[in-house]
Amino acid sequence: MSTLTYDVTAVRRDFPIFETGIAYLDSANTSQRPKQVTGAMLEYFEKFNSNIHRAAYRIAEEATVRYEATREKVRAFINAASTKEIIYTRGTTEAINLVAYAWGRKNIKKDDLIVLTILDHHSNIVPWQILAAEKGAHIEYVDIDDKGELRQEQFAALLKRGPRLVAFNLVSNALGTINPAREMVAAAKKAGATVLVDGAQSTPHQPVDVRALGCDFYAFSGHKMLGPTGAGILYGRRELLEAMDPFMSGGDMIKTVRIEGTTYHELPWKFEAGTQAIAEVIGLGAAVDYLNGLGMDAVRAHELDITEYAYEVLSEIDGLTLYGPPPSRRAGVISFAIDGIHPHDLATIADRDQVCLRAGHHCAMPLMTRLGVPATARASFYVYTQKEEVDRLAASIKEAQRIFA
Amino acid sequence: MSTLTYDVTAVRRDFPIFETGIAYLDSANTSQRPKQVTGAMLEYFEKFNSNIHRAAYRIAEEATVRYEATREKVRAFINAASTKEIIYTRGTTEAINLVAYAWGRKNIKKDDLIVLTILDHHSNIVPWQILAAEKGAHIEYVDIDDKGELRQEQFAALLKRGPRLVAFNLVSNALGTINPAREMVAAAKKAGATVLVDGAQSTPHQPVDVRALGCDFYAFSGHKMLGPTGAGILYGRRELLEAMDPFMSGGDMIKTVRIEGTTYHELPWKFEAGTQAIAEVIGLGAAVDYLNGLGMDAVRAHELDITEYAYEVLSEIDGLTLYGPPPSRRAGVISFAIDGIHPHDLATIADRDQVCLRAGHHCAMPLMTRLGVPATARASFYVYTQKEEVDRLAASIKEAQRIFA
Amino acid sequence: MSTPISADDQFYREYIIDHYKNPRNFGRLERPDISHEEDNPLCGDVVGMDFQVKDGVIEDIRFHGRGCAISQASASLLTERLKGMTLDDAKKINKDDVIGELGIDISPARIKCALLSLKVLKVGAYGLADLDEE
Amino acid sequence: MSTPISADDQFYREYIIDHYKNPRNFGRLERPDISHEEDNPLCGDVVGMDFQVKDGVIEDIRFHGRGCAISQASASLLTERLKGMTLDDAKKINKDDVIGELGIDISPARIKCALLSLKVLKVGAYGLADLDEE
Numbered sequence A, B: 001m002s003t004l005t006y007d008v009t010a011v012r013r014d015f016p017i018f019e020t021g022i023a024y025l026d027s028a029n030t031s032q033r034p035k036q037v038t039g040a041m042l043e044y045f046e047k048f049n050s051n052i053h054r055a056a057y058r059i060a061e062e063a064t065v066r067y068e069a070t071r072e073k074v075r076a077f078i079n080a081a082s083t084k085e086i087i088y089t090r091g092t093t094e095a096i097n098l099v100a101y102a103w104g105r106k107n108i109k110k111d112d113l114i115v116l117t118i119l120d121h122h123s124n125i126v127p128w129q130i131l132a133a134e135k136g137a138h139i140e141y142v143d144i145d146d147k148g149e150l151r152q153e154q155f156a157a158l159l160k161r162g163p164r165l166v167a168f169n170l171v172s173n174a175l176g177t178i179n180p181a182r183e184m185v186a187a188a189k190k191a192g193a194t195v196l197v198d199g200a201q202s203t204p205h206q207p208v209d210v211r212a213l214g215c216d217f218y219a220f221s222g223h224k225m226l227g228p229t230g231a232g233i234l235y236g237r238r239e240l241l242e243a244m245d246p247f248m249s250g251g252d253m254i255k256t257v258r259i260e261g262t263t264y265h266e267l268p269w270k271f272e273a274g275t276q277a278i279a280e281v282i283g284l285g286a287a288v289d290y291l292n293g294l295g296m297d298a299v300r301a302h303e304l305d306i307t308e309y310a311y312e313v314l315s316e317i318d319g320l321t322l323y324g325p326p327p328s329r330r331a332g333v334i335s336f337a338i339d340g341i342h343p344h345d346l347a348t349i350a351d352r353d354q355v356c357l358r359a360g361h362h363c364a365m366p367l368m369t370r371l372g373v374p375a376t377a378r379a380s381f382y383v384y385t386q387k388e389e390v391d392r393l394a395a396s397i398k399e400a401q402r403i404f405a
Numbered sequence C, D: 001m002s003t004p005i006s007a008d009d010q011f012y013r014e015y016i017i018d019h020y021k022n023p024r025n026f027g028r029l030e031r032p033d034i035s036h037e038e039d040n041p042l043c044g045d046v047v048g049m050d051f052q053v054k055d056g057v058i059e060d061i062r063f064h065g066r067g068c069a070i071s072q073a074s075a076s077l078l079t080e081r082l083k084g085m086t087l088d089d090a091k092k093i094n095k096d097d098v099i100g101e102l103g104i105d106i107s108p109a110r111i112k113c114a115l116l117s118l119k120v121l122k123v124g125a126y127g128l129a130d131l132d133e134e
């Protein structure tokens, strides 16, 4: 499927929210959801609403089958070896915290080195800071160059110090930088590290193959890939997951509970304590179906097309600074600044035109500090983004410049 | 509102699932959801779908306002002192795990005593078993008498040993026993313990006042009280929550993140890391509105009416054993056994008549061991349950007896 | 209601009820060559089997346990089949055979009950840890 | 689009832009009697104020900081108002006053920007920790 045949108008018809007239340029924050996804949730609520794994009646079986079907869909979507490696979480943040607690507390020791990057999201920084403080471990951050790309020679130098854990995002949510993850994972594995890849911004936007990637853990959020809020995924290699203790405990993750002690359920359920976000997991399955229907190569091509267009349009605006690498090496995310106008004021003015633009630190304060700015404005794109929305953004920027002239 | 004026037929019209013809007798497992709840979620998805707290545009403000509005609704519903004391979680299980990690790891020490009860759900047992094993603490379980009610003299004796933590459910999900929680909390507080009440089965079914109850923590699940899956609540007294470290960490729960370290956001957000279950929290708010519309006294009265009826109908069946206390001292939950018929076989036969009945250990294996049964059959009721459904259950039981005769 | 009540009888066929109420080969062997027990913790079903094997042939077999009609009838039926069989042939028995022998339409939630006795055979006689991994 | 572009001008009134671009009382005092700074970590806005107080009267005042037009214009406007005021009167200034003075319709997301300078005053001059708790 080439970009020429990508029919964004048809895609937009699946998203009722666009009837409100908004130009939605904040998909890196959370995506919109097509009616196929909300429809799958409603079908659960209205036809077979019940708890899973626990009951002997048919609607509960239906719910269980649908709930588990998402696991296989997700497995295939990221090419994991087994559904046992697919753990449901609330999102990327919970997935990373699960690893920090259930793997980290057991495996990170005093004076161990953890390597992160300055591009990382708070969700891939703070859990490691807390763990490092608890264990007396150290953290080093790979820096970026002027283009917003990781300094690979510095990364290589850090690997020489034998880190216990390397964790980084495949795509930066703040700059859109696509990191050379395959090479980085290979080097980190060679250096003996366990590797977690934060896939929050990659999974929704490009084909992902965790086995080709070679990482040990891979985390992402359903709500950024057309799924509902409340459901996300931790992928973990089976040996590692098997060796880990549970994270949360309670109903469903156990085999037997006795006063004297308890035995745990097998993978993946060992990590899924209590009633899960059933409707949301079913919705996530519908989101994966939807993305497969478009084709992830086509999704990437469409976003690249929009990103190149936006890059061009924004470059032409006087007093506008673009952060990050050129379009071909970035995802559909553009962070920028306008001389003399604070990003929040810009976002407020854009909002008056129903242009939804993000302004802030994008949960990447260390990166903002590194760039020497308190905040940036950010436009981000997805399957439903059309060029006309980019034009509306440009018009809002010009309007802001007029007001602040 | 008296039971006489309670119009169950009108209530049922709000639940589209009943058009499928099911008799749903598994509400203690998960409730059905009225169209007001799914409607509130759909409204979010189709009108102001966006992330909260982070963005400067109007739909995100609308989402934030709706999301935070649920907090005030929940606060009022359980009469907490402040919305700072209302933490969103996935459900009861996550709420209890949050306390076990963020309070327990700091406060439970070697040789400390934790008092639980044999009526507790796995979600209020396993997290404490894991914590006790980690810390070298002990657990004692309050036993039940022949009626399935906690042996208060044993509880009093355990309190004399000065437990650090007392945790128990207000209503047992397996037997329906309503524990004398107010007296138990008062005695436990007097003995110097911190007290967690598992409100998973009480909050949906009777008026709750956490301040009158006097507990330190109170946990419950939205999905058992007409809300969607994926959203639940931890109530905690402010002083305790303030003194606790975060549980999960990442986006949104921080104030500043620097390479050198991080400062945390204030309550309640300190405990809400990453993108939350926004649509689900909004749905939970609609569920609270719905229950308030019925009136919790009326809900309790209706359930008592159904429970008394069911108790009577089931008592008349030969070879049927009822577990637990008389209707006036139990919630709308009836556990029972039929001579010569395994509960699973009964549930399967009932299912053929579209009667949804639970059979199993109800995530209360220690209680099953105590009762000397591997499993029970359980019927549980809610706002939409009507007597005709109880009659259908009785018919299914008789049919099973015919088959197994 | 969409399904007529008579459908139950189809599910709980008479011979299943018969095997449940009058299990064949029920009890223990004094000196079994192989003895193994498995449970299904989720529903509490237990099945154990004692085998007496000579020259690779199952000469005698007994099962014990408790649980639902499906798990117990399935164990009873399986022992009938196993008696006199070579271990090599027994190894070939698979899920479909067991379910086919029950002759009823088993829902996903009950399939573990139906296959518990097969698990006892596979783990006990061949040390296979996980039925799904065969 | 439902809202005409001219609505922006209503929000960002000229005098706000003016106060933003030409802040009054901007800078530092050499020997302030009170000096306090607050930030809004979520958006990075910073406002600090230096006060010179004599006989309970704010004789001189300067502010410094960086951030959006709302936070900086609001600080500029507040300093104009505070100069020459008694601390007792200054204590009475509340949220509504500050928002009223801005004279614009502030959305919930931006209200913290508008009130940052008031927070500096309250915490700096009276040690109130939390604006919401007044």
Ligand SMILES: Cc1ncc(COP(=O)(O)O)c(C=O)c1O
Binding pocket: A251, A273, A274, A275, A276, B028, B029, B090, B091, B092, B093, B094, B121, B123, B124, B169, B171, B172, B173, B198, B200, B201, B221, B223, B232, B363
């Ligand atoms: C008494 C009790 N506690 C805890 C739970 C666990 O709730 P959830 O599965 O929603 O986390 C349940 C419900 O299954 C319950 O009935």
Ligand SMILES: Cc1ncc(COP(=O)(O)O)c(C=O)c1O
Binding pocket: A028, A029, A090, A091, A092, A093, A094, A121, A123, A124, A169, A171, A172, A173, A198, A200, A201, A221, A223, A232, A363, B251, B273, B274, B275, B276
């Ligand atoms: C790169 C990256 N990592 C982690 C997260 C956290 O995801 P969530 O908030 O869904 O847990 C995000 C999204 O905000 C992100 O962009």
